Amino acid sequence: MPSFSSAEYAAILLSLKVASTATLVSLPFGFGAAYLMTYCRFRGKIALDVAVNLPLTLPPVVIGYLLLILLGQKGFIGRHLLEPLGIRLIFTWKAAVIATAVVGFPLLVRSIRIGMETIDPMIIKASRTLGAGWLDAMFSVIIPLSLRGVLAGSALMFARALGEFGATIIVAGNIPGVTQTIPLAIYDYASSPDGDAMAMLLCLVSVVISVLVLLFHEYLSRRMIRVD
Amino acid sequence: MRTIISLFLVMLFALPVQAAELSISAAASLKEVINELSVSYAGKNPGVTFTKIYGGSGQLAKQVEQGAPADIFISANYEWMEYLKTRGVVDVKSVDTFAYNVLVFAGRTEQKIGGFRDVVRLARIAIGSPKSVPAGEYAMEAFRKAGLDKQLEKKLVIAKDVRECLMYAERGEVDGAFVYKTDALQLAGNSKILFTVPQDLYPRVSYPMALTASGAKKPEAAAFLAFLKTSEAKAVLMKHGFQVR
Amino acid sequence: MELRIVLQKRFGSFDLDMDVAISHFRTGVFGPSGSGKSTLVSMIAGLERPDNGLIQLNGETLFDGSLDMPPDKRRIGIIFQHPHLFPHLSTQGNLLYGLNRCPADLRRVDFDTLVEVLQIGHLLKRGVNHLSGGEKQRVAIGRAVLSNPRLLLMDEPLSALDDTLRFQIIGYLKSVCETFSIPFIFISHSLLEMRLMADQVLNVAGGRIIGSSSAEELARQRLGSSQVGYINLLELGRSCEAGTLYAYPWGAARLLLSAGSDRDNSIAELSSKDIILFKQHPEAISARNLLQCTVRSLFSSGRKIGVELECSGNTLISEVVQDAVTELGIAPGGTVYAAVKASAFRMLPG
Numbered sequence: 162m163p164s165f166s167s168a169e170y171a172a173i174l175l176s177l178k179v180a181s182t183a184t185l186v187s188l189p190f191g192f193g194a195a196y197l198m199t200y201c202r203f204r205g206k207i208a209l210d211v212a213v214n215l216p217l218t219l220p221p222v223v224i225g226y227l228l229l230i231l232l233g234q235k236g237f238i239g240r241h242l243l244e245p246l247g248i249r250l251i252f253t254w255k256a257a258v259i260a261t262a263v264v265g266f267p268l269l270v271r272s273i274r275i276g277m278e279t280i281d282p283m284i285i286k287a288s289r290t291l292g293a294g295w296l297d298a299m300f301s302v303i304i305p306l307s308l309r310g311v312l313a314g315s316a317l318m319f320a321r322a323l324g325e326f327g328a329t330i331i332v333a334g335n336i337p338g339v340t341q342t343i344p345l346a347i348y349d350y351a352s353s354p355d356g357d358a359m360a361m362l363l364c365l366v367s368v369v370i371s372v373l374v375l376l377f378h379e380y381l382s383r384r385m386i387r388v389d
Numbered sequence: 390m391r392t393i394i395s396l397f398l399v400m401l402f403a404l405p406v407q408a409a410e411l412s413i414s415a416a417a418s419l420k421e422v423i424n425e426l427s428v429s430y431a432g433k434n435p436g437v438t439f440t441k442i443y444g445g446s447g448q449l450a451k452q453v454e455q456g457a458p459a460d461i462f463i464s465a466n467y468e469w470m471e472y473l474k475t476r477g478v479v480d481v482k483s484v485d486t487f488a489y490n491v492l493v494f495a496g497r498t499e500q501k502i503g504g505f506r507d508v509v510r511l512a513r514i515a516i517g518s519p520k521s522v523p524a525g526e527y528a529m530e531a532f533r534k535a536g537l538d539k540q541l542e543k544k545l546v547i548a549k550d551v552r553e554c555l556m557y558a559e560r561g562e563v564d565g566a567f568v569y570k571t572d573a574l575q576l577a578g579n580s581k582i583l584f585t586v587p588q589d590l591y592p593r594v595s596y597p598m599a600l601t602a603s604g605a606k607k608p609e610a611a612a613f614l615a616f617l618k619t620s621e622a623k624a625v626l627m628k629h630g631f632q633v634r
Numbered sequence: 635m636e637l638r639i640v641l642q643k644r645f646g647s648f649d650l651d652m653d654v655a656i657s658h659f660r661t662g663v664f665g666p667s668g669s670g671k672s673t674l675v676s677m678i679a680g681l682e683r684p685d686n687g688l689i690q691l692n693g694e695t696l697f698d699g700s701l702d703m704p705p706d707k708r709r710i711g712i713i714f715q716h717p718h719l720f721p722h723l724s725t726q727g728n729l730l731y732g733l734n735r736c737p738a739d740l741r742r743v744d745f746d747t748l749v750e751v752l753q754i755g756h757l758l759k760r761g762v763n764h765l766s767g768g769e770k771q772r773v774a775i776g777r778a779v780l781s782n783p784r785l786l787l788m789d790e791p792l793s794a795l796d797d798t799l800r801f802q803i804i805g806y807l808k809s810v811c812e813t814f815s816i817p818f819i820f821i822s823h824s825l826l827e828m829r830l831m832a833d834q835v836l837n838v839a840g841g842r843i844i845g846s847s848s849a850e851e852l853a854r855q856r857l858g859s860s861q862v863g864y865i866n867l868l869e870l871g872r873s874c875e876a877g878t879l880y881a882y883p884w885g886a887a888r889l890l891l892s893a894g895s896d897r898d899n900s901i902a903e904l905s906s907k908d909i910i911l912f913k914q915h916p917e918a919i920s921a922r923n924l925l926q927c928t929v930r931s932l933f934s935s936g937r938k939i940g941v942e943l944e945c946s947g948n949t950l951i952s953e954v955v956q957d958a959v960t961e962l963g964i965a966p967g968g969t970v971y972a973a974v975k976a977s978a979f980r981m982l983p984g
Binding site for chain 1: 445447450469472513520521543544545546547549561563
């Protein structure tokens with residue numbers, strides 16, 4: 162029975178760190194996107210819909226490659242924004258966060274939208290007539306009532322983020338201690354003939370964490386349905 | 390209808406006597422040389438077709454062990470050949486050395502890297518995974534012998550084989566990569582060889598080759614293996630930068 | 635209170651076009667479903683935007699071609715058909731929502747007084763999911779009133795309630811608006827509710843205002859077309875037993891009803907269709923109520939004739955056909971006898 166060395170613990174901690182950062186960073190954008198898609202009517206709304214859901218249908222490696230092209234040294238954003246500011250994203254843990262956030266974003270938005278759509282629109286109208294402006298209504302009514310959707314979406318995104326591999330390996334590389342998350346560590350061991358035992362152990366850790374997170378998500382979803 | 394069936398049967402039996410499909414699993418660094426050798430062999434032996442798989446030797450060894458089709462296996466170090474030998478997957482009698490190579494460090498041209506110890510000053514260095522890629526194992530061995538391994542922690546970008554290392558170096562994702570000298574011939578222009586790794590820091594890079602258990606049953610496989618030891622093959626090897634002795 | 639509205643809105647096949655000034659304290663908007671009443675209310679509140687027009691409240695422009703004041707600035711409250719309480723706040727939280735958003739210098743409604751008037755003191759700490767339908771609607775009323783609106787709109791607030799509850803809530807609505815002097819516009823498709831709530835009624839149909847009158851006049855106008863005729867609302871005093879029936883004082887008169895009541899005051903409905911007129915006092919008649927009345931006036935409504943009677947100081951309206959008027963020679967000033975069965979009355983729930 163092999164035991165974990167510091168490299169494995171580093172991978173586990175890194176996975177948790179990348180997944181939580183990606184989820185937290187995505188929350189305001191996810192909420193904003195869900196709000197726009199639920200409550201606003203504007204031209205080009207379909208474009209937003211497609212853009213938000215695109216990462217769900219694209220293979221993660223494609224997403225990774227597109228991010229690489231965009232954010233790399235020769236990329237559009239890389240050349241005109243990052244390079245002048247001296248920001249290096251490719252092959253850093255920040256790139257892992259970005260790749261993970263992009264891949265998990267549709268899941269987050271989807272859950273928040275479902276939560277928002279269960280809110281009776283008449284309640285929001287009532288709050289407006291009682292003196293709440295749209296921002297006030299958002300904080301005093303919409304956010305509290307869509308909280309469960311936000312939490313469920315975060316849990317789902319976190320679970321997905323723990324398993325992110327394809328986009329991450331392309332845009333953040335496999336750097337032990339820096340960007341080697343659990344899936345990348347497993348891949349490394351799985352490629353090696355005598356690494357099976359360790360790969361299995363890491364798989365186990367990954368499964369356990371994912372199961373816990375998904376159980377939490379299920380619990381929240383049930384509470385969401387019960388309220389209305 | 391009858392004519393079609395008879396035509397079909399004629400075609401089946403009219404195949405050349407030496408009809409065979411050979412699968413070769415070889416270390417990534419051997420890609421160009423094996424490609425050239427197999428093409429020239431097939432030219433002289435019509436009816437022999439090749440399927441070639443290149444990658445990190447450890448990964449390939451694992452695949453072969455698990456039943457992936459391969460008649461000939463060529464590794465970039467002895468470790469993975471031993472691995473298959475102890476598992477009875479290769480024909481022990483057929484084991485021989487194909488070629489030799491040298492480890493170098495290649496990177497982007499603007500940098501001032503004079504010798505091996507200078508790499509600690511760099512931010513990112515690509516090596517093949519030490520768990521399965523011989524070039525990576527050789528590099529790690531060299532780091533340990535030189536006492537640099539602790540300093541290089543967190544700077545190493547793990548790639549799945551030398552070709553990927555090369556790609557990272559070329560693209561500028563890393564400051565440099567440990568690859569074989571033969572790979573340096575593939576470099577496009579952004580990067581070049583910065584130094585050769587001192588031979589006293591790592592064992593000699595040797596490429597053992599052998600027939601697998603399934604390959605041992607095919608006379609065509611043995612024939613090709615013999616071809617790889619001829620002077621003609623050695624000439625091609627040297628042309629690509631490998632050492633033959 | 636002066637509300638000036640000129641509104642046009644078109645969507646789908648619906649076409650709304652209204653132009654009216656409302657200055658009564660208690661105004662009603664009466665019409666069938668789909669007549670545009672709710673749309674009108676939404677536009678006044680700022681929840682829907684008219685295609686064009688003008689909305690001015692007490693001289694302040696809320697909407698015209700260039701300005702569209704958002705609903706949170708208009709200080710117009712709405713009570714909807716359903717309470718729409720905030721599920722994540724307690725009863726008290728709901729009540730205070732509007733109050734907290736009202737500028738301090740404009741707060742006139744006292745929280746404790748309101749809670750007492752609506753009798754919701756014992757509900758304050760409860761979550762809103764644990765309230766009954768009637769309790770929720772009372773809290774919704776309280777919530778809207780506590781936002782100190784200059785005008786209160788009530789969009790069919792009673793339609794989702796059962797009869798008993800309905801008249802109870804009418805009581806609360808009236809007392810709250812009276813206590814705090816809040817003018818209101820009451821929307822309903824029920825003529826009875828209109829008569830109990832409003833002084834002046836706008837009659838709406840097909841997106842247009844087709845008439846404006848007092849509730850009483852409206853009821854009379856509809857005598858001929860209504861299936862129940864004109865409903866007399868009789869204010870009765872305390873009943874006492876009279877044999878198998880119950881005797882109620884009705885002003886200076888006395889009525890016999892088959893149903894008893896333990897209330898000091900109640901209102902009974904009596905349809906104009908259930909009153910038979912006799913030119914002379916009939917000798918033996920099964921109906922237990924026989925009232926001597928003086929004819930005050932006659933009015934026509936559709937194919938019927940409404941007869942306004944004065945009876946011991948009370949007013950009663952009966953309906954007959956033209957032939958009967960001619961045959962009996964019914965004319966203002968004449969005496970007739972009105973016969974009503976004891977079972978013809980229907981008590982309004984208190």
